[in-house]
Amino acid sequence: MDAALYFELVDAVARIDGQVELAAVTKRVNATVMHPLERRVLDRALRARSEALALQSQFLMPELFHGGSPDAKSLSAKG
Numbered sequence: 001m002d003a004a005l006y007f008e009l010v011d012a013v014a015r016i017d018g019q020v021e022l023a024a025v026t027k028r029v030n031a032t033v034m035h036p037l038e039r040r041v042l043d044r045a046l047r048a049r050s051e052a053l054a055l056q057s058q059f060l061m062p063e064l065f066h067g068g069s070p071d072a073k074s075l076s077a078k079g
Contacts, residue, residue, distance in 0.1 A: 001034040013045045022050055 012025045029042050
């Protein structure tokens with residue numbers, strides 16, 4: 001595989017910030033002809049990014065960023 005294309009795919013994996021992008025980059029990686037070692041590295045990076053997104057969604061509390069409930073406490077420092 002062309003080195004520029006390989007690093008473009010590596011960068012694309014690193015920029016993934018949602019499930020839609022994950023699916024698009026995964027599809028692109030799967031459609032690209034490459035050496036088995038390159039595929040293994042990119043598959044591992046995609047798996048790690050997928051797991052990171054899953055963890056992020058577990059720990060992210062959307063109510064803190066979208067107004068939340070009236071009872072929600074502020075996270076800003078008082079002093």
